[in-house]
Amino acid sequence: xxxxxxxxxxxxxxxxxxxxxxxxxxxxxxxxxxxxxxxxxxxxxxxxxxxxxxxxxxxxxxxxxxxxxxxxxxxxxxxxxxxxxxxxxxxxxxxxxxxxxxxxxxxxxxxxxxxxxxxxxxxxxxxxxxxxxxxxxxxxxxxxxxxxxxxxxxxxxxxxxxxxxxxxxxxxxxxxxxxxxxxxxxxxxxxxxxxxxxxxxxxxxxxxxxxxxxxxxxxxxx
Amino acid sequence: xxxxxxxxxxxxxxxxxxxxxxxxxxxxxxxxxxxxxxxxxxxxxxxxxxxxxxxxxxxxxxxxxxxxxxxxxxxxxxxxxxxxxxxxxxxxxxxxxxxxxxxxxxxxxxxxxxxxxxxxxxxxxxxxxxxxxxxxxxxxxxxxxx
Numbered sequence: 051x052x053x054x055x056x057x058x059x060x061x062x063x064x065x066x067x068x069x070x071x072x073x074x075x076x077x078x079x080x081x082x083x084x085x086x087x088x089x090x091x092x093x094x095x096x097x098x099x100x101x102x103x104x105x106x107x108x109x110x111x112x113x114x115x116x117x118x119x120x121x122x123x124x125x126x127x128x129x130x131x132x133x134x135x136x137x138x139x140x141x142x143x144x145x146x147x148x149x150x151x152x153x154x155x156x157x158x159x160x161x162x163x164x165x166x167x168x169x170x171x172x173x174x175x176x177x178x179x180x181x182x183x184x185x186x187x188x189x190x191x192x193x194x195x196x197x198x199x200x201x202x203x204x205x206x207x208x209x210x211x212x213x214x215x216x217x218x219x220x221x222x223x224x225x226x227x228x229x230x231x232x233x234x235x236x237x238x239x240x241x242x243x244x245x246x247x248x249x250x251x252x253x254x255x256x257x258x259x260x261x262x263x264x265x266x267x268x269x270x271x272x
Numbered sequence: 273x274x275x276x277x278x279x280x281x282x283x284x285x286x287x288x289x290x291x292x293x294x295x296x297x298x299x300x301x302x303x304x305x306x307x308x309x310x311x312x313x314x315x316x317x318x319x320x321x322x323x324x325x326x327x328x329x330x331x332x333x334x335x336x337x338x339x340x341x342x343x344x345x346x347x348x349x350x351x352x353x354x355x356x357x358x359x360x361x362x363x364x365x366x367x368x369x370x371x372x373x374x375x376x377x378x379x380x381x382x383x384x385x386x387x388x389x390x391x392x393x394x395x396x397x398x399x400x401x402x403x404x405x406x407x408x409x410x411x412x413x414x415x416x417x418x
Contacts (some may be wrong), residue, residue, distance in 0.1 A: 059366035090321065094363070097324035102367040104328075106341035109413060 051080035051142045051171075053178045054164040055086060056095070063102055064141060065161040070109075072099070073136035074163070075129070075151065076116035079141035084178055086164050087142025089116040093120065095142065095163060120147025126154050133158060171198075186256025192244055194235035199257075201228035207249040275383030278332040278398040280307045283318045284389070287345040288381045295384030300402035303391035306398075315337070315376075323360045323374055330410050334406020335375045337390070344382065350378065370401050 056062075066072055074096050082088030083133045096112045103110040113132060117125045120143035129151070133139065138159040145164040152160040156241030168180040183200040189195055189207070199205045203213075203221045213220030217230045236245050256263070284290040284350035290311045297301055312318055326334045326386030336357055338350035354376045374393065379386045 057365070063367070090417075093321045094324060097321065097328050100328055100366055101324070101364075101369065101406060104409040105368065107409055107412075109409065180278050 051083050051170070052085045052146070053167045053170045054081050054144050055141075055167060056086055056164050057162065058130060059102070061159075062140070062163050063094070063099070064136060065090060066099070066110075069137035069159070071113075072136075072140050073113050073115065073129070073133055074140045074145075075120065075142065076114070076117055077120040077141075077147050078118050079121075080144075081147075081164065082116075083172075084170075085176075087144075092142055092162075094211065095253045103229075109137055117143075117147075120144075122152050123150065123154060124159045126150050129155070166243055183257070186255075186258075187252065189249065192243065192247070192249070193232045194239060194244075196228055196232045196235060198228045198232065201226070201231070207252065219253075274416040276399060276403055277396055278306050278403075279330065280333045280335070280391075280395060280398060281305075281326040281331045282307050282309050283312050283315060283322065283334070283336045285308050285315045285338045285350070286311055286313050288339040288343075288383075289377070289379055289387060290370075291353045291381035292379050292383045292387035293335075294387045295382060295386075300385050301384055301388045304395045306395045307391045309391070313345045314344065314349035315344065316344070316346060317351035318353050318356065320356045320360050320363075324363070325328045325356070327364075327369075327404060328406065330404055330407050332404045332407070333373045333375075333394060333401075335394055337378050337379060337387075337389075340380050372397060372401060373404070 070212055076082070076087050076089055076092035078088065078156060085091065090115050096114050099112060100110055100230045113136065113263060115132065117128060119125045119142065133155055139151060140161050140163050141151055142163045143161070144164070146162060149242040170178040171181045173179045180200050182197060185199045189199070198209060199206060202209055203225065204211060204227065205220050212229050214227040214230055218228055219225040219227045233245060236242055282326070284293060290309065290398050293309060315336050316383045318336050323334050338353050339345065341350065356374040357374055360374050362375065364371045377390050
């Protein structure tokens with residue numbers, strides 16, 4: 051999923067300072083799962099923003115709504131009925147959702163309420179870790195299911211480097227050396243020979259090196 | 273301010289604090305009427321939004337009273353409540369409120385005295401902090417609606 055974290059309150063407060071009517075929009079997808087921008091977080095943020103205004107003797111009208119997905123035009127269209135009443139929109143979705151709303155309602159002031167972080171997996175309750183960088187040319191098939199692009203601090207394709215120490219990365223003891231993990235797993239699977247195969251310098255254009263990426267599925271295009 | 277009587281919302285677990293309040297009653301130990309008790313099946317049921325809403329509606333202080341640590345009837349509801357209270361406290365700090373307006377308290381069902389003492393202490397603490405900063409705005413809003 052795409053992970054996110056709520057922005058500092060003061061940053062959000064500053065964004066919406068000029069407005070009195072806010073449409074606060076959550077998203078039922080990734081940000082709900084990582085507890086950053088789902089219905090619950092929308093309620094909590096709305097409450098905190100109201101408390102902040104009331105403390106200064108002012109009021110704010112916040113309408114709360116949580117869309118099924120903010121990154122799909124079909125769902126964003128549901129805002130047509132309510133968005134006109136709002137002076138500004140505060141979105142708790144990832145950057146994709148914020149931009150979809152801004153693009154559809156191009157005269158509306160739209161602000162993000164979360165910082166989008168990374169594509170991650172849930173490691174345990176309340177802990178998310180980066181597992182994919184969307185490099186566009188997945189090599190998990192040759193690295194025993196452990197991604198060196200996202201999990202090696204240098205994204206080395208033939209590791210490890212000299213910074214590995216007792217299975218840890220030199221950037222800090224909390225980061226496992228991805229290449230040690232790969233080697234250990236290859237060994238466990240009896241696939242050590244794969245380690246000998248060097249990965250050639252790769253084309254990073256599918257990873258974003260050639261500008262913003264796009265997928266077009268001719269069979270689906272209407 | 274001199275006549276300020278705090279309004280306090282106490283989310284009390286059915287298995288401990290609520291029974292402790294009962295115990296205080298049975299023992300004829302008085303505690304301030306400022307404390308309005310909301311009985312919950314477990315403090316794990318109390319979400320951050322419940323605490324925020326209480327403040328939003330004008331409560332001067334809110335506390336969540338659950339079982340002693342390790343003694344939760346549902347295993348770990350009280351530790352979850354503690355984490356949620358901490359989250360609300362962080363939220364309040366970020367918007368410039370006194371985080372002391374919200375607190376997590378632990379007690380067992382037999383601690384009638386402790387319930388009463390806690391109610392006294394918390395009420396006095398909130399009295400010192402003064403009214404909920406939104407109270408005046410809420411009053412103005414209600415008057416405007418009338």
